[in-house]
Amino acid sequence: MHFSQLPPMLGEALAARGYAAPTPVQAAVLEPAAEGRDLIVSAQTGSGKTVAFGLAMAPQLLEPNGELPYIREPxxxxxxxxxxxxxxxxxxxIWLYGKAGARIATCxxxxxxxxxxxxxxxGAHIVVGTPGRLRDHLERGALDLSSLRVAVLDEADEMLDMGFREDLEEILDATPQERxxxxxxxxxPRPIVALAxxxxRDALRISTVGEDRGHGDISYQAMAVAPADIExxxxxxxxxHEAETAMLFCATRDNVRRLHASLIERGFDAVALSGEHSQNxxxxxxxxLRDRRARVCVATDVAARGIDLPTLSLVVHVELPRDAETLQHRSGRTGRAGKKGTAVLIVPYPRRKRVDMMLRGARIAAxxxxxPTPEDIxxxxxxxxxxxxxEPVEVDDEDREIAQRLLAERGSEEIAAALVRAHRARLPAPEEMLDQGAGERPGPGGPRPGFEDTVWFRMDVxxxxxADPRWILPLLCRRGHITKNEIGAIRIAASETLFEIPRTAAGRFAAALKRTEGGDPEGEGGVRIEPVQGKPREEARRNRRAGPPPTRHKAKPFRARPKRPR
Structure with missing residues (x-):
């Protein structure tokens, strides 16, 4: 399909932005077979997805005269x-629907x-937002979705990875069924299939992911670390590596800001790029970076689009890319013009299987x-x-004069040692990596108010x-749909963790666990949580009387998820 077949106002907007012909994904969603149908679309980064769904929903939004109707609800x-x-x-x-008189609200x-x-x-014709903020407006009665004609979930797999499933379900449940x-x-993945x-209804599957994969001049490495050791x-x-220029990719600008500040504090010459920075x-x-006044750039995916730095030789995926295309887009900042580059993925332990699948899908041998240990460094x-x-160097008369004065005051070995010390003092100190979690969170001496009658549960990490309380608490809240105030003592052992829930909340906690079990096998959904019969000491005595415990499946560690935006 050509843009000439679109409503005139959209065609004019596209022409003004320099669009001559649709990209593959744009052409696919405009095919007659896709008109009016629900769609599941897979397309690589930079393929024009936003314009694609903007054009796809035009028939549901525009009047026959090409303008948008007057309406208060989106x-x-x-x-x-x-x-x-x-x-x-x-x-x-905004630019695509501007000529049609669209009012767009961002939340x-x-x-x-x-x-x-x-x-x-x-009143807004189109509302764009993040799940947490949209759900907040919905619950406050500020967002009315009763007249909605089209709902678009952009990067749906990423939203589920970030723990937004309940938010999405609540939002979609508030929309008309005929949307x-x-x-x-x-x-x-399975959660996306279940959501679809x-x-x-009778969704059409569209995929325009290309076959051209990988970068021949990039060496890929992956390293598994504990979540607390990522920084x-x-x-x-x-x-x-001490690369001439290195780029570090984070998922959000808050994480860019935090990592950038931490690197500056440690003595690295670093700059930051994210959506909060102006063009200047x-x-x-x-x-x-080009003048060598800075050697490290911390950036989000969006901020790093189109960056070409000839001296960039190291890319570090501090937070994992959402898919193979993003992996290649990020890594492709290095290994250009025949130069060699290195791309390193920092992988929290429970995400290793998913990363392996991503690398296989991208046909990348990592x-x-x-x-690296301090001794390696x-x-x-x-x-x-x-x-x-x-290395041979050119010296002038002043250099020789200073050298002679030094030799007159100190021996050559002392001078060399002082030179080495001065050089090493300029380098940031390496970090010691943790070998295990921070330990257990002991219960209080006496029961807290509300925890006089509790049910104990066991998780297989x-x-x-x-395992660490900082990760366990949010995991239990997400899996069991409870608050941290409803979690009592936590006892972390070598291969399992015991915790208590008030009996008044134990029933709905157990029901929520069943619904969330197995939804993400490599992550939190793969953590096995079950009730304990009696108190922990009574359970231990029963196990000793019964002999050796039965063989259990290999426990899967969980990941620490970033705090979701609201």
Whole structure:
């Protein structure tokens, strides 16, 4: 299909932006077979997905004269996993539907919620937002979805990975059943299939993912670490490679800000790029990298689009890419123009299987390596220092005069040692990596109010799986649909963890566990949680009387999820 067949106002908007012909995904959603149907679309990053679903929903939005009707309730809803992506989608739809008179409201975490509610009250044809903020507006009565004609889930797999399933279900349950649902997902894991089956009718599957994979000049490495060691692994990678320019990819601008501040504090010359930076700040950061005043760039995927730095030789995926296409897009910042580059994925232990699948799908042969140790770094430092000091250099008369004065005051060995010490003092210190979790959270001396009558539960992760209360509490809240105030004592053993729940909440906790079990086999859904008969000491005595315990499946560690935006 050509753009000439679109409503004139959309065609004019596309022409003004320099669009001459549709991309493959845009052409696919405009085919007659896709018209009016629910869609499941897989397309690689940078393929024009936003414009694709913007064009696909046009028949449901536009009147015969090509304009949008006057209505207070939204006709289209686009849900995106991150604030950056939601803002990007909103900007794209503003120019695409601007000539049609569209009113577009954006609802994302970190923005003024009261202003968003006023915009919704004034009426919006299209609402774009993140799941948490949209759910908040819905529950407050500020968002009315009763007239919705189209719902779009952009990067649906990423939203489920981030723990937004309940938010999505509540939002979609509030929409009319006859609405059209467009689901964009790079992968099709079981939770996505279940979501599509529940909320779509006779959906047409579209895939335009290309066959051209990988970068021949990039060496891929992957290293599994405990979640608490991710930042330490980043520091040690930077120190091991001492790359002329390195780029670190994070999923959100909050994480960019946090990691950038941490690296600056440690003594790295680093800059940051994310959606919160202006164009002038972006230009200044890139110029600092080109001038060698900075050597490390911490960035989000969106902020790093189109960046080409000739000296970039190291890419670190601090937070895992959402799919193979994002992996290649990020990694492709290095290994350009015949130069060699290294791309390293930092993989939390429970995500290893998923990363293996991603690498196979991308036809990338990555080497699994151990995180660099301080001794590895010091060994490389010694080799680099010797190479630098043994290189021939040009000296002038002033250099020779200072050298002679030094030799007159100190021996040659003392001078060399002082030079080595001065060089090493400029380098950030390497980090020691943790071997296991932080230990157990002991219960209080006496029962807390409300915990006089409790039920104990067991989960099949312990210290050897890097179990830690900081990860256990949010996991139990997500899996069991309870609050942290409803969790009592936590006792972490070598291979299991015991915890108590008030008997008044134990029933709904157990029911929620059944619904959430197995939804994410490599992550939290794969953690086995079951009630304990009696108190922990009574259970231990029963096990000793019964003989050796039965063989259990290999316990799967869980991942620490980032805090979701609201």
């Amino acid at each position: 006709l289209a809803l686009i849900i995106a996993p991150t604030r950056e992506l939601a803002l990007q989608v909103s900007r794209e739809l 994302v975490g970190g923005m003024d919620a009261s202003k968003e509610r006023r915009n919704l009250a004034q 059209r649902t467009l689901l964009f997902s790079a992968t099709m 089956r529940r909320y779509q 330490h692994a980043v520091v040690n990678l930077l120190r091991l 700040e972006r230009n200044a950061a890139l110029q600092a 080497e699994w390596v151990k995180p 010091r060994r490389n430092d010694r080799e680099r220092l010797l190479a630098a000091l043994l 312990g210290r050897r799986h890097n």
